[in-house]
Amino acid sequence: MANDDSILKMSGIDIRFPGVHALDNVDFTLRRGEIHSLMGENGAGKSTLIKILTGVYRKDGGTMTLNGEEIHPASPLEARQLGINSVYQEVNLCDNLTVAENIYAGRQKTRAGKIDWKYIKTGAEEALRRLNINIDVTRLLGSYSVAVKQMIAIARAVNMNSIVLILDEPTSSLDRPEVEQLFTTVRKLRDEGLSVIFISHFLDQVYELCDRVTVLRNGKRIGEYVLKDLPKLDLISYMVGKDFSSLEKRDKSRRNKAENEVLLEAKNLGKRHLVAPFNLVIRKGETLGLAGLLGSGRTEAANLLFGIDEADSGELLIENRKHSFKRPGDAIKELIAFCPEDRKKYGIIPELSVRENIILVMQAKNGIARFISRQKQEEIAKRYIEMLNIVTPSAEIPVGNLSGGNQQKVILARWLVTKPELLILDEPTRGIDVHAKAEIMNLAMKLCDEGMSLVFISSELEEVIRCSDRIAVMRDRKKIAEVPGEDMSEEKILKTIASAEA
Numbered sequence: 113m114a115n116d117d118s119i120l121k122m123s124g125i126d127i128r129f130p131g132v133h134a135l136d137n138v139d140f141t142l143r144r145g146e147i148h149s150l151m152g153e154n155g156a157g158k159s160t161l162i163k164i165l166t167g168v169y170r171k172d173g174g175t176m177t178l179n180g181e182e183i184h185p186a187s188p189l190e191a192r193q194l195g196i197n198s199v200y201q202e203v204n205l206c207d208n209l210t211v212a213e214n215i216y217a218g219r220q221k222t223r224a225g226k227i228d229w230k231y232i233k234t235g236a237e238e239a240l241r242r243l244n245i246n247i248d249v250t251r252l253l254g255s256y257s258v259a260v261k262q263m264i265a266i267a268r269a270v271n272m273n274s275i276v277l278i279l280d281e282p283t284s285s286l287d288r289p290e291v292e293q294l295f296t297t298v299r300k301l302r303d304e305g306l307s308v309i310f311i312s313h314f315l316d317q318v319y320e321l322c323d324r325v326t327v328l329r330n331g332k333r334i335g336e337y338v339l340k341d342l343p344k345l346d347l348i349s350y351m352v353g354k355d356f357s358s359l360e361k362r363d364k365s366r367r368n369k370a371e372n373e374v375l376l377e378a379k380n381l382g383k384r385h386l387v388a389p390f391n392l393v394i395r396k397g398e399t400l401g402l403a404g405l406l407g408s409g410r411t412e413a414a415n416l417l418f419g420i421d422e423a424d425s426g427e428l429l430i431e432n433r434k435h436s437f438k439r440p441g442d443a444i445k446e447l448i449a450f451c452p453e454d455r456k457k458y459g460i461i462p463e464l465s466v467r468e469n470i471i472l473v474m475q476a477k478n479g480i481a482r483f484i485s486r487q488k489q490e491e492i493a494k495r496y497i498e499m500l501n502i503v504t505p506s507a508e509i510p511v512g513n514l515s516g517g518n519q520q521k522v523i524l525a526r527w528l529v530t531k532p533e534l535l536i537l538d539e540p541t542r543g544i545d546v547h548a549k550a551e552i553m554n555l556a557m558k559l560c561d562e563g564m565s566l567v568f569i570s571s572e573l574e575e576v577i578r579c580s581d582r583i584a585v586m587r588d589r590k591k592i593a594e595v596p597g598e599d600m601s602e603e604k605i606l607k608t609i610a611s612a613e614a
């Protein structure tokens with residue numbers, strides 16, 4: 113058979129959750145030394161397939177063989193012992209342990225009953241060096257950025273016995289140089305004979321890195337393809353299963369919004385060690401993009417506008433009235449909403465239902481004295497589930513059961529419910545599939561046309577340009593320039609970022 117080099121075979125995999133046939137008779141073959149992508153829209157079943165392979169979920173039907181032998185991993189630990197290692201979409205590391213402890217958590221080496229710290233430290237350093245990362249492994253994990261945490265999770269996953277390495281959206285929080293670094297490492301591991309499963313919603317990255325792709329849609333396998341022979345548009349239509357007119361670019365007939373009333377003005381607003389004092393004007397109905405590399409101060413600037421951090425210089429005017437935000441509650445009172453970058457840290461409460469997560473901020477704003485009736489809650493949840501196309505069997509299941517992209521949409525819904533005057537979206541489309549992404553951005557822009565203002569932060573320049581009326585460029589925690597609508601192009605923005613380096 114042509115598939116002689118297959119190392120892992122999953123056949124007829126089946127699993128149901130209440131109300132969802134999450135995987136319906138799915139076949140998947142992984143070859144030795146290849147990088148294989150799993151693609152599909154939010155909720156297609158990608159993470160579920162991986163969780164079955166890694167012993168997190170028990171399948172209802174089907175078989176799996178590794179190197180020709182049937183396997184039945186009943187826990188991630190058993191999977192790891194078989195050589196199947198994974199890094200999940202949601203990084204599960206502990207902020208209050210050191211980097212080294214995180215790398216060795218759960219498999220600490222002991223010598224005469226004592227934990228061998230020296231071994232752990234050197235081992236951790238070595239594991240990171242393999243990924244070309246040089247950091248102090250004795251520092252607490254919490255002191256590093258999301259991007260670095262992601263790399264640490266990968267270092268934790270890869271060891272000498274690995275046969276299969278699974279990366280479920282590993283790059284969603286990495287910027288370009290870090291992606292580059294990761295890809296170099298993954299290619300090296302592949303060339304050493306490791307087989308890699310790579311899940312990502314970034315089409316370009318999939319084409320850049322992977323050899324083959326298996327497409328899932330609604331829990332079914334659509335097919336397996338060699339990427340170099342597969343036109344992008346074909347891949348998208350396999351994933352979406354229909355024509356995708358919503359992907360068409362928004363026509364660039366931006367209205368001139370320079371005349372619109374000013375909603376918010378920051379004058380020399382800043383905070384030491386966080387972001388240098390900056391001036392910023394946001395008009396009603398306008399989308400202001402914040403561009404810059406990861407760590408350039410985009411999120412930090414947004415944090416000041418939302419009171420997550422308190423400014424120590426300058427002032428903030430909203431409709432010409434002075435404000436100083438000490439906490440997010442102050443900003444929320446002024447009808448500002450903030451959809452954060454890290455949905456797990458600031459956003460989702462996994463054990464609460466989809467409905468409860470959606471009405472959370474609204475209820476908090478009302479205060480406990482004015483309880484929103486159950487019926488009203490259900491109406492609101494239903495409306496937003498439809499509006500954002502959130503895939504869930506009902507509004508009453510824990511939000512933690514939803515696929516990653518759909519959780520992201522729940523957070524967005526939670527803020528839209530409060531009918532904000534200014535919505536700050538920090539990497540709103542991370543982990544969201546191409547189709548849903550277009551829908552979300554179209555919705556946001558429609559709300560702007562109705563008078564809402566939007567601050568839009570994204571690492572994907574093309575996306576920032578497409579959606580914004582004007583772009584503020586950040587670098588090294590400073591606002592370095594503003595690029596007006598008519599001048600916005602990737603080249604112009606990149607040049608602006610680079611020029612400040614001198």
Ligand SMILES: Nc1ncnc2c1ncn2[C@@H]1O[C@H](COP(=O)(O)OP(=O)(O)OP(=O)(O)O)[C@@H](O)[C@H]1O
Nearest residue numbers: 129134154155156157158159160513514515516517
């Ligand atoms: N523990 C669970 N309980 C109930 N339903 C679940 C559970 N885990 C997954 N599901 C459902 O199974 C389906 C597939 O989800 P899965 O997480 O595999 O999607 P995905 O392809 O990884 O999507 P995304 O791109 O958004 O991460 C979804 O409808 C999801 O709600």
Ligand SMILES: [Mg+2]
Nearest residue numbers: 159201515516
């Ligand atoms: Mg997933």
